[in-house]
Amino acid sequence: MPGPETLVVLSQWISPGNTYYNARYCEPVWPLAPLIDGPAINLVKMHWRNCPVPLLDQVKPAAWTMINGRLRPTYLQKRGARARARTSASDMRGTCNEWMRLARWLHERRITTLGDCTEEVWRAYISERWQGGVTRGHAEKVCTQLTDLWAFDQLNAHPTGIARPPWDTEGFDDFLPAGAGSAGGENSTEPLDPQVLGPLLVWAIRFVDDFSDDILAAWAERQRLITVATATRASPEGLAGLAEFLLPRVRSGEGLPSVRMHRRRRLARTYISALTGSSTHQVDHFAKQHQLCDLANERPGPCPLQVQVTGLIDGKPWREYMDFDEAADLMRHLGTAAAVICLYLTGMRPQEVQGMRTGCCPDPKPADDDGTPGRYLIRSWHYKNVADDDGNHISAGEERNVPWVAITPVVNAIRVLERMVPTGELLLSATHHDIPFQRGHHGALKNGALNKRIEDLVAWANHEAQSHGLPDQVIPEDPQGKIGMSRFRRSLAWHIARRPGGLVALAIQYGHMRTVLDARVSSGYGSRSRTGIHSVLDIETALAAADTAAKLRDQVAAGEKVSGPAARRALTAAATTPRFEGRIVPKTFAKKAAKFLARDGVVLFDNPDAMLICAFKRDTALCEPDQEANAPRQYDCRPGCGNAVRTDTYARLLRERADEIDQLAATSAGPLGRRLKANADRLRETADTHDNTAQTAKAIA
Structure with a gap:
């Protein structure tokens, strides 16, 4: 049995190089990050405040055993080929939350020990559990999680004596809600409407092929100006340059260089500092002295960068100039566009796209003596159903034996992502795509963040389509709901399926x-x-x-x-x-x-x-x-x-x-x-x- 100072995750389950904090048994929050190595997995925790105090010391040992132990082979034999002795950290958290939900129900009925959870109590609980509405597939998962409480309790040195759930001996059917259509999961995910996918792919490829050089150059120039402004100290010359730059604009009624901040336009102090040779403190003082803060919101002006615009839309330049304020948003959309291309044109699962690193798609060697290049192949990692020889879930996944074939748009997207992150990094690194802050987030951009970015990209593309007079390239709303990462894989590339073989x-x-x-x-x-x-x-x-x-x-x-x-x-x-x-x-x-x-x-x-x-x-x-x-x-x-x-x-x-x-x-x-x-x-x-x-x-x- 664990003591108060026992580590939540024992060392044998922590991969080399995993340096996340490992809590003690007595702490109220158990981070499961020491079990997580996959780049696309959220760092989950168990919060014991959700468990009633009288039952806390009975649920905790079962949870600790689940984290550090393994279900018996005899228990797994009757549960199908997909049953695992150890599951993922996310599944463990979900299972423990279900146990705490049971504990709260028991506490409300003044049942203070799991040993009093008899077969009759199980039947009463499970009938009430479905009253809030739940699909049949999810209900079956809940029953499995509750059965695991009994199984892990059996592995404890001091078991509570909780009864075996009746559905584990009688079968699930009589205990589940009535079926209502197909189960959830990947196979019930609707493919994207072709009227949505077509223009979305057009804009994504346009971003990568036509806009990427302009955007990356603008971002580099923006970062250079920020570095210059940060290093500039106050000087009389800087103040003179500041007055020469701003005062004529104020007198003529011209717009002042501005940036968006907290839903207002504010004076672009960093941009102005770098251009005039003044310090940011001088810009702030000068703006206050001449009441420029409100004026910048009333008469906002651009912040053009000294970057040549080469991208075209419908044969015309897509921008008159690249703007200091817009560069961060464009970088964000560029990463999203590259991700969209990879999600749709490779057939990868979202987690597999999130696991790609720089160098995963090298230039191929010539396939023939005449110098004809071979196919581009993506050698990367996959994560679904990856387990070791003992059937334990492997969070870090493993390299896929058969590489993915990459067509030209995918190769171009990968090359752009490789320019956005350092060598050896994840192509969708959460840190380096956290523009402009780069706050050191874990792993790759997560599903929720990428789904939000895809919606933002759609909104941006629709605004551009209207402003450039291209109504046929507007991305409509999908009749089946929001565009999600999992829906790209379901939208099979019909032009591949229709070829012989x-x-x-x-x-x-x-x-x-x-x-x-x-x-x-x-x-x-x-x-x-x-x-x-x-x-x-x-x-x-x-x-x-x-x-x-x-x-x-x-x-x-x-x-x-x-x-x-x-x-x-x-x-x-x-x-x-x-x-x-x-x-x-x-x-x-x-x-x-x-x-x-x-x-x-x-x-x-x-x-x-x-x-x-x-x-x-x-x-x-x-x-x-x-x-x-x-x-x-x-x-x-x-x-x-x-x-x-x-x-x-x-x-x-x-x-x-x-x-x-x-x-x-x-x-x-x-x-x-x-x-x-x-x-x-x-x-x-x-x-x-x-x-x-x-x-x-x-x-x-």
């Missing part, structure tokens, strides 16, 4: 390789309330199939001919498939998408790499799909398949591709050249076969 690429990028469409079984993520990521991939696949049908319908209407063993089926599918007109896709569309894809034989999949359309039918597919597959293995498309359909457009593309291969063959000697020539001949033969067998839609019907 694109779903495999998404599964790799998103860290769910087992969730490719043909592997619709078993994984923990895939078996959640709405079939996890499968439902999202179903939506993307269904929309792509609808687009393919519409495209074929338009081509046939324009007079193109069609060939292939599945031509009749394809034309029937094209005629009966509804056209997707770009409406919002809510999460409820997932069931409709799955039902649409289940129509074996009449769903069309475009395969531009094989230059054909697949009217997918499982029984005749040569790509050997799994028994329950609802899409072909497009990366394994084989000649002679009974599902193939080809149009005049694809026949033309086959010949164009053959011409390109002929050019390669002409510069390749030996066996390689002969193989390339044979490949080109096969493509032309396929195109000739189409020309000889193709028919109009009317003839096929």
Whole structure:
């Protein structure tokens, strides 16, 4: 049993380099920071003032045991693969808060010992616990937390004798509130409306690609002026320069250099000091002497910096000049814009973006002998479900075995963030993005701070869109609520999903390789309330199939001919498939998408790499799909398949591709050249076969 001076967190659970304060058992607040190494995790605490005094010495030992002990393997065996002997600090705090809530309920009923919490008391408490309204998923979590109180009490040297909760022996179902739709969590998060995401991404990329040089130069000049003003001492020359700079502006009615402060415009003392060679004290005294403080609020003027403006909006400079007062806000928006790009265009979870450091995406080495550069890869850390060999949660996470692929906008965003923080730092360091104060906050910017910054970026972008006469680039309100970090990951990049093998690429990028469409079984993520990521991939696949049908319908209407063993089926599918007109896709569309894809034989999949359309039918597919597959293995498309359909457009593309291969063959000697020539001949033969067998839609019907 711990004594009053026992450390709250024993040394074996503290990582090397973690220097956060470790409290004593007797203290009223227990910081859990010694258990926290993840950069995006809030530093949480247990506050014992929330526990009634008569029960304090009974709840505290269980909490200390939870912090420093481990649940028995026999206890974990019946609780699923996701059960952990030790959980995260945040989960521990949440569990302890639930215990203290129980303690307050017991205290109100004059129950002063946990040993008197019998099975009947548990039943009474849990029925009242749901009266305030709670989802079924959260209720199940609460029941698990309360069961842990009994389990950790069993591990104490002097257990209180609290009874085992009845739901742990009888099952949860009879003790939970009625279900009301899907459970919470990542899978119930709505994707962003495309009308929101489109202009938001435009402004984010514009910030990084077009504005970043101007903003970083303005910030550097602002910091230089602050350094100059801080080091300047009072002198007669400075006072003379001050009068020469300000008095003509006062007499002419011109605006005075000002900055925003406490919802007012105030004289820009630091800016004026650096420009005139006066001290800040001289500026203050001069302003008081000539009553300039109120005048600056009445006639606010700009603080232009000696920085060249290079960024453009719609072909015109985005600023007449960079302003001393605006530089801090622009730096803040620049970091947010880079974060938005990384959140959407990588598929990373928010915590994974927050964990990136400088150097995580190095320039690739040439992939080929001709100097063609390889892909940019992000080598960084992931945190979800990371545990050691004993099943204990690892707060610091671990480096991801498979790196993320970074496309050009992401690389540019990372390069900008690397210019904003020192080498070796987190790209979203809370200290260095705490502009302009840099107060030494822990780790990376947290979710709440980034969510607020995204809303501020949207407001700024909308103001700029209106002032530059670009109403089509205004970011509207999302019908599903505020833009949150978790919603970017749910807004899958459809242009990736619709390529042959694109779903495999998404599964790799998103860290769910087992969730490719043909592997619709078993994984923990895939078996959640709405079939996890499968439902999202179903939506993307269904929309792509609808687009393919519409495209074929338009081509046939324009007079193109069609060939292939599945031509009749394809034309029937094209005629009966509804056209997707770009409406919002809510999460409820997932069931409709799955039902649409289940129509074996009449769903069309475009395969531009094989230059054909697949009217997918499982029984005749040569790509050997799994028994329950609802899409072909497009990366394994084989000649002679009974599902193939080809149009005049694809026949033309086959010949164009053959011409390109002929050019390669002409510069390749030996066996390689002969193989390339044979490949080109096969493509032309396929195109000739189409020309000889193709028919109009009317003839096929």
